[in-house]
Amino acid sequence: MAFSWAGGTRGTGTRTTHGGAGDGTGWYPVARSSDVGTSPLPVGAGGQPFVVVRLAPGAEVTAVGARCPHRLVPLTTATVVDGRLQCGYHGWQFNAEGRCTLIPALGPDGAPPPRADLAVPWAVEERDGWVWLAPERTTVARPPRAGGSHPAPDPEQVPELPEPAGPVLGNLDPALEHAWHPVALAAELRDGGYVQVRLLGRNWTVHRRGGALDADPPAWGVTERLGLIWLAPDEPRDRPLPVPEADDPRCTAAWLPPARTAAPAGPLVDALVDVAHVPFVHASAAGQDGEVPDQPVTREPGGFCSRQERAVADGVLQVTYVHRAPFQLLLRLTPPDGAGTTVVTVLQPEDADSTRVYTCLFLRGVDGQPVPAAVLAAEVAAEQAALAEDLRLVAGTASTGLPLLLRDELHVRSDRLGVALRRALADFAAECAALDRATDLEHRASA
Ligand code: FES
Numbered sequence: 001m002a003f004s005w006a007g008g009t010r011g012t013g014t015r016t017t018h019g020g021a022g023d024g025t026g027w028y029p030v031a032r033s034s035d036v037g038t039s040p041l042p043v044g045a046g047g048q049p050f051v052v053v054r055l056a057p058g059a060e061v062t063a064v065g066a067r068c069p070h071r072l073v074p075l076t077t078a079t080v081v082d083g084r085l086q087c088g089y090h091g092w093q094f095n096a097e098g099r100c101t102l103i104p105a106l107g108p109d110g111a112p113p114p115r116a117d118l119a120v121p122w123a124v125e126e127r128d129g130w131v132w133l134a135p136e137r138t139t140v141a142r143p144p145r146a147g148g149s150h151p152a153p154d155p156e157q158v159p160e161l162p163e164p165a166g167p168v169l170g171n172l173d174p175a176l177e178h179a180w181h182p183v184a185l186a187a188e189l190r191d192g193g194y195v196q197v198r199l200l201g202r203n204w205t206v207h208r209r210g211g212a213l214d215a216d217p218p219a220w221g222v223t224e225r226l227g228l229i230w231l232a233p234d235e236p237r238d239r240p241l242p243v244p245e246a247d248d249p250r251c252t253a254a255w256l257p258p259a260r261t262a263a264p265a266g267p268l269v270d271a272l273v274d275v276a277h278v279p280f281v282h283a284s285a286a287g288q289d290g291e292v293p294d295q296p297v298t299r300e301p302g303g304f305c306s307r308q309e310r311a312v313a314d315g316v317l318q319v320t321y322v323h324r325a326p327f328q329l330l331l332r333l334t335p336p337d338g339a340g341t342t343v344v345t346v347l348q349p350e351d352a353d354s355t356r357v358y359t360c361l362f363l364r365g366v367d368g369q370p371v372p373a374a375v376l377a378a379e380v381a382a383e384q385a386a387l388a389e390d391l392r393l394v395a396g397t398a399s400t401g402l403p404l405l406l407r408d409e410l411h412v413r414s415d416r417l418g419v420a421l422r423r424a425l426a427d428f429a430a431e432c433a434a435l436d437r438a439t440d441l442e443h444r445a446s447a
Contacts, residue, residue: 025138025140025143025144026122026134026135026136026137026138026139026140027125027132027133027134027138027140027142027143027144028044028045028046028132028133028134028135028155028156029130029131029132029143029146029153029154029155030043030044030045030050030052030063030130030131030132030133030155030156031043031052031130031131031155032129032130032131033061033126033129033130033131034129036052036053036054036061036131037053037054037057038053038054038055038056038057038080039053039079039080040052040053040075040076040077040078040085041053041076042066042074042076042158043063043131043133043155043158044155044156044157044158044159045063045121045133045134045135045156046133046135046136047156047159048065048119048121048135048159049065049066049067049158049159049160049161050063050064050065050066050121050133050135051063051064051065051066051075051076051078052124052131052133053078053080053085054080055080055083055084055085055095055096056080056083060096060126061124061126061131062085062096062124063120063121063124063131063133064085064094064098064118064119064120065098065118065119065120066161067161068087068089068092068118069115069116069117069118069409069410070087070089070090070092070116070409070410070412071089071090071267071270071397071409072161072164072399072403072408072409073087073088073089073396073397073398073399074161074397074398075087075118077396081093083095084101084102088280088281089277089280089281089393089397090103090104090105090274090276090277090280090290091104091279091280091290092104092112092116094117094118097120098117098118098119098120099117099118100112100116100117100118103116103412103414104276104279104280104290104291105276105290105291105292105412105413105414106291106292106412106413106414107291108291110291110412110413113410113412115410116410116412121133121134121135121136122134122135122136122137122138123138125142125143127142127143127145127146128145128146128147128150129146129147130143130146130153132153161398163400164403164405164408164409165405165408166403166404166405166407166408167403167404167405167426167429168400168401168402168403168404169264169266169326169401169402169404169425169429170264170266170352170400170401171200171201171264171265171349171350171351171352171353171354171355171401172200172201172349172351172352173401173429174432174433174436175326175428175429175432175433176200176326176349177200177233177234177432178232178233178234178235178236178237178238178431178432178435179232179236179237179238179325179326179428180221180223180230180231180232180236180238180240181199181200181230181231181232181233181327181348181349182228182229182230182346182347182348182356182358183195183197183199183204183206183228183229183230183231183348184197184206184228184229185227185228185229185255185258185358186224186227186228186229187227187255188229189206189208189213189229190208191208191209191210191211192208192209193207193208194206194207194208195229197231197348197350198350198351198354198356199231199233199348199349199350200233200349200350201350201351201352202217204216204217204219204231206222206229206231213229215231219231219232219233220232220233220234220235220236221236225240226241226243226246226344226346226360227246227253227255227360228346228358235435237428237431237432237435238302238324238325238326238328238428239301239302239303239324239325240324240328241303241322241323241324241328241329241330241344241346242322242330243330243342243344243362245332245340245342245344245362245364246362248362248364250364250365250368251340251342251362251363251364252362252363252364252370252371252376253360253361253362254360254361254363254376254379254380255358255359255360255361256358256359256360256361256380256383256384256387257384258356258357258358259356259357259359259384259387259388259391260350260354260355260356260357260391261354261355261357261391261392261394261395262353262354262395263353263355263391263394263395263397263399264349264352264353264355264399264400264401264402265326265327265347265348265349265355266326266327266399266401266402266425267394267397267399267401267402268327268347268355268357268390268391268394269323269327269329269345269347269402269421270402270418270421271390271393271394272329272331272345272390273321273323273329273417273418273421274415274417274418275292275414276290276292276414276415277393281389281390281393282386282389283385283389284382284385284386292413292414293308293310294308295308295414295416295417296308296416297416297417297419297420299420299423299424300322302324302325302424302428303322303323303324303325303328303424304321304322304323304417304420304421304423304424305320305321305322305323306319306320306321306416306417306420307319307320308320312335312336314335314336314337315335315336316336317333317334317335317336318332318333318334318335319331319332319333319334320332320334321417323420323421323424325424325425325427325428326349326425326428327346327347327349328344328345328346328347329344329345329346330342330343330344330345331343331345337366338366338367339363339364339365339366340362340363340364341361341362341363341364341379342361342362342363343359343360343361343362343383344359344360344362345357345358345359346358352400357387357391359383359387361376361379361380361383363375363376363379402421402422402425403422404422404425404426404429406419406422
């Protein structure tokens with residue numbers, strides 16, 4: 001039998017009645033002991049979601065809140081590493097008391113802030129082959145007996161993870177009506193033809209007739225830019241992403257096949273500007289040092305820019321991120337030899353849980369030389385593999401969108417680009433909401 005007092009609850013859920021043997025005692029049966037191993041198991045106790053796990057084979061059961069406080073991802077995808085529970089996104093580690101003991105992005109001297117700790121129940125105990133949780137302080141010292149003439153434990157259903165308190169930018173947010181969105185590769189739409197696309201939860205048919213583009217149902221505009229067809233449902237307030245490489249004759253462009261993820265666009269952009277997750281998500285970087293260097297960020301109209309320098313074997317690698325709301329991103333890598341790789345990613349928010357992804361690589365050879373076909377093919381393959389890992393990651397987070405209220409998540413020093421992204425999207429959403437209010441007032445005044 002294993003027993004541990006966690007020393008108090010940091011959870012905030014409310015207790016509800018349940019049909020288990022623990023009624024009235026404050027104890028809730030959550031799982032059979034034999035079902036709890038070294039993979040986190042989601043359970044519910046008193047209406048609160050937890051995961052239960054053994055931090056070593058045969059060890060006593062640990063119970064912690066079901067969601068990582070950093071990016072609110074479910075800890076069901078966490079793994080046990082060196083007797084700690086390690087979140088699968090950025091590798092934060094938690095001990096049996098829920099204390100965050102390691103944030104790899106902060107480096108060996110980085111101290112996790114207190115808010116990084118997980119909520120824990122008041123107590124957890126194994127008795128008669130069952131795991132019991134007391135989510136709140138209870139005066140009943142031990143859980144009820146089970147088996148024999150005692151009532152059979154009846155675990156409650158695992159509750160949904162609660163939504164963040166503040167606004168969340170999902171794929172159907174009204175603000176997104178006021179932006180240009182990519183809806184197809186230009187090559188997918190020949191003259192005299194049409195494509196049927198999904199955008200913001202609706203079907204659109206885009207025609208190209210005599211060189212002109214139009215949409216059915218009518219849209220504010222349809223245009224072609226950067227090798228893509230773009231559609232703005234309503235008066236757009238976004239700004240185009242500057243891509244000088246598109247007009248640079250020294251650059252060779254290569255499109256990846258459009259991809260799709262079962263997740264909203266905001267969390268995917270968040271992953272694409274985030275380097276802290278790389279050693280934990282991307283196989284090619286497994287085992288790399290997770291410390292994230294300083295990332296200066298400059299706010300720009302419609303988004304932000306970050307220019308960084310990283311020491312490499314033969315000099316300095318220049319790294320530049322440029323973002324424009326809502327979902328346009330450029331990453332430029334300029335190594336010391338003057339060659340360069342630029343990755344442009346733009347997203348089409350199709351439905352609440354579906355996003356289409358367009359990625360174009362621009363490669364420049366040393367001294368402006370053309371990039372050999374074999375190098376181009378290898379770069380495209382590597383980018384495709386990395387993108388597939390990010391798409392799997394965000395699809396597994398069960399997110400409904402990107403939280404815009406900063407205090408709903410926990411941001412640390414290495415999250416400066418993620419914070420800039422949330423601010424840019426919050427500004428964009430506020431500007432669009434103000435436009436909608438003004439339009440509404442105009443309509444009422446003229447009615
Ligand atoms: S470590 Fe859990 S979401 Fe970042």
